Each structure stands twice: as C-alpha cells, then as structure tokens.
Amino acid sequence: MHNDGKVVPINKAHATPSPLARLPVVLLQVRDKAAQQLQQGLQDLFDNADDTLFEMADKARNNVDHPIFFEAMRDLRLKRKNFERVFMEQLFDAFANLGQAGCGDRQLVPVVSYEAVSGASSDDLEKALALEAMLGRVRHRDGLALGQLNARLSALLDKRLDDRDNPLGPALLCEFFLRAGRSLGVEIRVKLIMLKLFEKYVLSDADQLYGEANQLLVATGVLPELKAAPSRRPGGRMAREHQPEDSLPAAEQLVDENGQQAFAALQELLAAVRGSVAPTLEASAEPQPIATRDLLRLLSHLQQYVPEPDAEDDFDLRNQLEQLLTRVSVKSGKSRVVEDADEDVINMIALLFEFMLNDRAVPDAFKALIARLQIPLLKVAVLDKSFFSRAAHPARRLLNEIAYAAMGWSPREDYQCDSLYLRIEQVVQRLLNEFVEDPLIFSQLLTEFSAFTADEHHRSELLEQHTRDAQAGHVRTEAARQRVADVLYRRLQGKVLPRAVVQFLQQAWSQVLLLASLKHGEQSVQWQAGLRTMDELIWSVGLQQDTEAGRHLLEQLPGLLTALRDGLTSAAFDPFSTREFFVRLQALHVQPPEGAEALIEVREPFVLNPGLPDAAEDLPADDPDLRNVRQLRIGSWVEFQEKQEARVRCKLTAIMAPAEHYIFVNRMGLKVLEKSAGQLALAFKRGALHVLDDGLLFERALAAVTGKLRQLNRGK
Incomplete structure (x- = not known):
C-alpha cells in the first residue's frame, strides 16, 4: 500500500x-x-x-x-x-x-x-x-x-x-x-x-x-x-481483517476465560469483608461448605419471595441469606457455610447494590425496582465470573439501560401508571419469575427493552428538536425586538414630543417594525417604509403652524395617515383599538399640546420586553458556582428543586446566545425550565440544583466499591 x-x-x-x-x-x-x-x-x-x-x-x-x-x-x-x-x-x-x-x-x-x-x-x-x-x-x-x-x-x-x-x-x-x-x-x-x-x-x-x-x-x-x-481480540487491526465478524464474541473471552483473572484480583480486595455471610449458630456446630449448585437452588428459592416494590421493609440480601443458611443448618445439624469464592460474589453484589441504591442519579421510585434485581444478578455472577470484568455482559448492559432510562424521570403521584415504570417493572418481574440458570433471558430482555427505549428516545428527540427550534425562534424575535427598541431610541432621544405619540410608537408602531424585521429583514422595502412613516409622524407633531412647513402639513396628512393605517393592518392591529390615537393625532395637528403633562422628553432607552434577570452580574467571574454553570454541557441531566416544590429532572438541551439562557427539557423532550447563568449559580449555592452523573451505573458502582475496598485494605 x-x-x-x-x-x-x-x-x-x-x-x-x-x-x-x-x-x-x-x-x-x-x-x-x-x-x-x-x-x-x-x-x-x-x-x-x-x-x-x-x-x-x-x-x-x-x-x-x-x-x-x-x-x-x-x-x-x-x-x-x-x-x-x-x-x-x-x-x-x-x-x-x-x-x-x-x-x-x-x-x-x-x-x-x-x-x-x-x-x-x-x-x-x-x-x-x-x-x-x-x-x-x-x-x-x-x-x-x-x-x-x-x-x-x-x-x-x-x-x-x-x-x-x-x-x-x-x-x-x-x-x-x-x-x-x-x-x-x-x-x-x-x-x-x-x-x-x-x-x-x-x-x-x-x-x-x-x-x-x-x-x-x-x-x-x-x-x-x-x-x-x-x-477483545488479539491482533487488533489485523484480526479484524482476517477474522469473521460472527466469531468476535467468542474471542472476547480468550484472554481471561470466564473472567477468573479479574475476579481473582477482586477476591484479594474482598478478603477484608469475608465472614459476613454465615448462619447464626453456636460455634461448636460443625462447618460444612455448601456447594455452588446448592447455593443457586437456595437463591432460586429466595428469589420467589422478593418483596414487592411498595413493601415497607428493605430487602437486605446478606441478611436474607444468613436466615436461609441458618434454617438449612438447623435442619442438617451442621453449620452450612458458603465457599469463599461464592461469599466474595455475594459481598460484591451486596456492596454494588448498596452504592446503586444510594445513588442520586437513580430516582427513588425506581430504586425499589432495581433492588429486586439483586438475586438474579447474584446468580449470574455466581455462574459467570466475567460478569465483573466484561462491560458487554448482557446482565450488566440491561441494568445500565434501565438506570439510564430512569435517570430523566421526574417524580409524580401516579408513577405506577407511567409507561417507563411499567416496562421496567415488567422486565424485573420476568427475571424473578423465569430466570433460573440460563442467562439467555438477559439478552432477550435487553433487546426488547432497548427497542422500547429507542422508540421513546426517537419520539422525545422529535419533540426536543421542536423545542429547540421554537426557542431559537424566540431568541431571534427577542434580538429583533431589541434592535427595534434601539432604533426607536435613536430616533426619539432628546426630543420633546406629545406623550400619546411616544406611547403609540413604543406600544404599536414597534410591533409593525418588528414584523417587518422578522418577515422581510432590515434591508427590505417594508422596513425602510416603516422607518420613513415613523420619521414623518415625529416630524408632523413637532411642526409649528406658523411655519411654512406647518402651513402645508394638511396637504401631507392623508398620505401619512394612510401609511400608519396600512402598517397597523399588516401587524394585525384591531382598527378600533387605534381609533382613539388617530382622534388624538388629529387634535395634535390642529392644536399642538402645551404644558408638561402633555409633552415628554425621551431620555432613557426603551425596553419592549424585559428578559430574565441575570443575577450573574452580582457574582464575581471566578465564583465557583458560576464556574459550575459554565461547565454544564449540552445533554447534562440535572435535578432542580425550589423550596417545597416537587423535584424536576431535566436535560440541558440548548444555551441560547447572546443572553446565555439555559433551556432544559424533560425526558419527553418538552421544555420545563429556562434559567439564566446567574439564576443557576444561585440555585447551586442554595443546594436546589444538582448535576446527575450520567455515566454507566454499574461501572460507577464498581469503581466506587473497589476504591472503598482498597482503602479498607490499606487501613489494615
């Protein structure tokens, strides 16, 4: 080559x-x-x-x-x-x-x-x-x-x-x-x-x-x-060129068959907590290890008695196993204990679920559902030690898919009728009812659940795109509105004009200019005509009747009035609502106003539509919470709760310039929150805003547990 x-x-x-x-x-x-x-x-x-x-x-x-x-x-x-x-x-x-x-x-x-x-x-x-x-x-x-x-x-x-x-x-x-x-x-x-x-x-x-x-x-x-x-594949690029694609999954296990090497490393760490799963019998009872096959049968028995999600008592895996081992030991007259390798698996699964069930990213309503997966996943790990080392393991992927799908779910009173909740509950119940020892069911459920979430994701993306488009249109409108306000101020600054005319320009004619800007652009004939009509109106009410221009005003009024009415009609103004202004305008042209009450001097810029107040102006540039806001990435999930209001989970879908407004949508793609950078920074300070970790749940739990075990071993 x-x-x-x-x-x-x-x-x-x-x-x-x-x-x-x-x-x-x-x-x-x-x-x-x-x-x-x-x-x-x-x-x-x-x-x-x-x-x-x-x-x-x-x-x-x-x-x-x-x-x-x-x-x-x-x-x-x-x-x-x-x-x-x-x-x-x-x-x-x-x-x-x-x-x-x-x-x-x-x-x-x-x-x-x-x-x-x-x-x-x-x-x-x-x-x-x-x-x-x-x-x-x-x-x-x-x-x-x-x-x-x-x-x-x-x-x-x-x-x-x-x-x-x-x-x-x-x-x-x-x-x-x-x-x-x-x-x-x-x-x-x-x-x-x-x-x-x-x-x-x-x-x-x-x-x-x-x-x-x-x-x-x-x-x-x-x-x-x-x-x-x-x-995954010895040989990398060369392997891809010479190896058929359908053989790749088998090659994944060539280096560490059944994950024994990785599990052996975990066992070194788990030795520190070994001995926590044992029957509660007198020390004189003769210990007798229970075979892995018998342990799986005990777990399958226990699997049928996993409490419902709304049960008041928490399901403590190790405690349940201890009680079951005690009953078996009493019946046999010997202290039935699990082998070290099986106990290590039990302890690891228990520690992993302890982390996952305390993880903020998992909504409370779904923690009870995920907790019911402890025995099925324990049986998987007992059967296949590569569960701990193989990220692509179907059981791990299913758990991660469930956790990620649930992360964007906001609390609601009728959560048990929610389609996502019902689908996850169905997956969990099928595992409890059908899984004995054949792990193929995890692959089947993963395929079905992924299809469900992909369909939900597609629908939410369409709505989210609509939300972003609408927000982008809103930003364009606000930018055009500000340009109109600037034009009005430049035309009127320092002038002393009748109050009615100033109010008309600010409240009505600004809308005519805004429509011309959005629909035709600010280089268009329509925009220029709107400016020209506004200038003529300002000129007409500032004339003195005893001047040459003032004496010829009546000749020019019909054209001005026609331009004003045509402009208002184009902006869909009700002619009855503007009739009073034209009556006042006629009076102004006949007799100019006198006195401070009827005339005003334009000194301050116009504000046609005030936006979100930005508290960031009061925060230093290096404020840590403001820095946290700047680090939010598109796609970040957050949980927001103000005072006694219900918690809202939402995803950052857009940051709209130039005002830097942060737009959040729910898992269905609908806008639920719009905040300025400063408002978000203050929410961080109050503890009302939390960023949710959207990394794979099992991987995060595994990293946290191994880190904790490593510290425990160092302390000994």
Whole structure:
C-alpha cells in the first residue's frame, strides 16, 4: 500500500504549544503512540472509502443518486490530506488542553449532545442518532479499559477526568472526525457511510488504543493495582481483517476465560469483608461448605419471595441469606457455610447494590425496582465470573439501560401508571419469575427493552428538536425586538414630543417594525417604509403652524395617515383599538399640546420586553458556582428543586446566545425550565440544583466499591 502524500508525520502534525511542556513525559508517549494508531486507522478508512462509495454508486437505483457517490469519491480524494491533518491537530490540541488549569472551552460534538442550531434538519437528527449508537457500542464494549484509562489520567494529572474529557474517549474522537470533515461537501447518506467507516476502521480498535495507553501508564507506576482489562481480540487491526465478524464474541473471552483473572484480583480486595455471610449458630456446630449448585437452588428459592416494590421493609440480601443458611443448618445439624469464592460474589453484589441504591442519579421510585434485581444478578455472577470484568455482559448492559432510562424521570403521584415504570417493572418481574440458570433471558430482555427505549428516545428527540427550534425562534424575535427598541431610541432621544405619540410608537408602531424585521429583514422595502412613516409622524407633531412647513402639513396628512393605517393592518392591529390615537393625532395637528403633562422628553432607552434577570452580574467571574454553570454541557441531566416544590429532572438541551439562557427539557423532550447563568449559580449555592452523573451505573458502582475496598485494605 502506497502512502505517499497521505501520511502526516507525527512530529509535524501539530506545532506543539507551550502547555505540552508541562505534561508528564508518559502522557506525551501515550499521545504519540495513539496518534500512530489513529493515523493508520484513518488511512485504512480512506483506502476503503473509494471501494465502498463505488459499490454504492453501482447499486444506485436512479441517475440522481449515481453521481452523488462519484462526486463524493472525488471530494474525498482531493481533501483527504487536509482531513487527516485537521484530525491530528484536534487530537494534539486536546492533549495540550489537559496540561492547562481548566478544561478550556472544549465543546462536545453538537450532534452527539443534540445541541440546537437554527434550522436544524432531520439530517442532523439522523446523524445524531447514528453517533449516539456508535458511542454506546464503544462504551459497552470497551468501557472497562476506557474507565481504567480515565482513572489513570485523573491520578496522573491530579484532576477528575471522564471519557468526555479524555482525548482518546469515543466522544472526542468522533468530534475530531466531524470537525475534520466539515470541508467535505457531501450529502447525509455519504456522511453516514463515512461514520460507519470511522467506526469500522478506527473505533473498532479502541480496545488496542486503550490497552496500549494503559500499559504505558502502568509501566511508570500509575495505578498498577488496576488489573488489565481483557483484550477483545488479539491482533487488533489485523484480526479484524482476517477474522469473521460472527466469531468476535467468542474471542472476547480468550484472554481471561470466564473472567477468573479479574475476579481473582477482586477476591484479594474482598478478603477484608469475608465472614459476613454465615448462619447464626453456636460455634461448636460443625462447618460444612455448601456447594455452588446448592447455593443457586437456595437463591432460586429466595428469589420467589422478593418483596414487592411498595413493601415497607428493605430487602437486605446478606441478611436474607444468613436466615436461609441458618434454617438449612438447623435442619442438617451442621453449620452450612458458603465457599469463599461464592461469599466474595455475594459481598460484591451486596456492596454494588448498596452504592446503586444510594445513588442520586437513580430516582427513588425506581430504586425499589432495581433492588429486586439483586438475586438474579447474584446468580449470574455466581455462574459467570466475567460478569465483573466484561462491560458487554448482557446482565450488566440491561441494568445500565434501565438506570439510564430512569435517570430523566421526574417524580409524580401516579408513577405506577407511567409507561417507563411499567416496562421496567415488567422486565424485573420476568427475571424473578423465569430466570433460573440460563442467562439467555438477559439478552432477550435487553433487546426488547432497548427497542422500547429507542422508540421513546426517537419520539422525545422529535419533540426536543421542536423545542429547540421554537426557542431559537424566540431568541431571534427577542434580538429583533431589541434592535427595534434601539432604533426607536435613536430616533426619539432628546426630543420633546406629545406623550400619546411616544406611547403609540413604543406600544404599536414597534410591533409593525418588528414584523417587518422578522418577515422581510432590515434591508427590505417594508422596513425602510416603516422607518420613513415613523420619521414623518415625529416630524408632523413637532411642526409649528406658523411655519411654512406647518402651513402645508394638511396637504401631507392623508398620505401619512394612510401609511400608519396600512402598517397597523399588516401587524394585525384591531382598527378600533387605534381609533382613539388617530382622534388624538388629529387634535395634535390642529392644536399642538402645551404644558408638561402633555409633552415628554425621551431620555432613557426603551425596553419592549424585559428578559430574565441575570443575577450573574452580582457574582464575581471566578465564583465557583458560576464556574459550575459554565461547565454544564449540552445533554447534562440535572435535578432542580425550589423550596417545597416537587423535584424536576431535566436535560440541558440548548444555551441560547447572546443572553446565555439555559433551556432544559424533560425526558419527553418538552421544555420545563429556562434559567439564566446567574439564576443557576444561585440555585447551586442554595443546594436546589444538582448535576446527575450520567455515566454507566454499574461501572460507577464498581469503581466506587473497589476504591472503598482498597482503602479498607490499606487501613489494615
């Protein structure tokens, strides 16, 4: 394969900015190693894009589609070198930003976070959904290795990072790709093809990318106690080229069959809490280990007695097992104890659920439902130790899907009639009724539940897009309204005019100008005519009758009055509501007003429609809560509660410039909240606003529990 003219040398891909000098040497090594792999992936992508587009052109059903793909092939050939250069520059910039005090003004991919732009089309939504699916596949497939890399980067830089800050995280890699492709003049079908190729030739090797980065960091002593994530496919890119796709799931377990190596590492940590699951008998009773198969039978028995979600008593897994073991021990006359490995699994599941059931991101109404999954997931983990190490395990994915779907749910009195609640309750009940030992049911339920949530997500996205479009229209209207107010003030500033005329211009004629601005623009004939009519009105009431112009005023009045009435009609003003003004205007033209009561001097700017007050003006620029507001990203979920009002969970869907208003929608895509930056900062200060962690629930629980166990072991 000839790469002449295609390869961008790593040392020339970007002019290294000064922040890199402050980065640890190992991070520069991680960057350069990753850059080499990513560059190779991009080359593979472009080398295969030609063939892919040619096949699409060959399959085109009509003469309209046929040239689209050929034009795309030509565009890719011409812009390939620039595409690769921009991608690498984005990568190097992201690493440079890691060395700065803050995270910079990085913004996630707008289409991934569904950031609104004026005139967003269905193409944008289609691209957004494709990207979300891509990111989900990478996180489910390589979430463990990515999480370890995030943890190591956080420890190395002494600041918390997640995969949205990680230059090698899938979200930022997609952002680099989309930014690099902005110069491509291709239509949506070609863009979607390019995204699929990016997933196939770049993101599919993310396990190798994260594995090598983790190895470099471990070699320099960064969190070596984290056990290496199992590689999905030995051989990376070459394996993809020579291995059939349907064999990939089996290859996932080649390195650590059944997850025994990863579980052994967990057992070292769990030794500190071992001995907490045992029957309550006298010490003289002879201990007899209970076989794993018998333990599963006991758990299946206990599974039938899991309390309903509305039960008052909490379900304590270990306590329930102790009582069951005690009954079995009394019956046999021996102290029936579980084996160490099984007890470790029991303790780990109990600790994981303890974290999850105290997690703010899980709504209270759903915690009782999730708690009922403890025994089914315990049985899965007893049967398959890879449950703890394999992010793509169907049982883990099902739990994560349930938690993520529930996160945006706001409390309501009739929650038991809610479609999402009912669907999750149905999933839980099926597991309790049907799951014995065959884990296939988790895959089946995952497929069904994912289809349900995808349908809900599609509907909510359509509504959310409508919300953003409406809000963008509102912003345009407010901007035009402010321009009209400025025009009025410039025309009237310092003038002494009849009060009735000033009120008419502010309340009625401003609407005529606003409509002309929005409908025709401020370079239009209609806009200029509106200004001219306003100037003539101001001129007419300022004339003295004993002047030459004043004596000829009556000749010009019919044209002025006609222009005023036509303008008001175009703005749909009721003629009866303006009749009083025309009567006053006639009187003013006959006899100019005298006295301070009838005349006013315009000294202050007009405010046609005051917006949200922004308390940010009273806060210093470095206020920590204001900084928290600035760090909110599109797509962030928050929980908002004012005083005694019900809690509202909502997602940030847009930040509307220039006033910087934050627009939030509920899980159905409907607008529920609009706040200024200052109002949100004050809500943070009062404790009325909390950002919800939208990371995968099981992965967060696993990281928290292992961290807690590690501290416990250090303290001994």
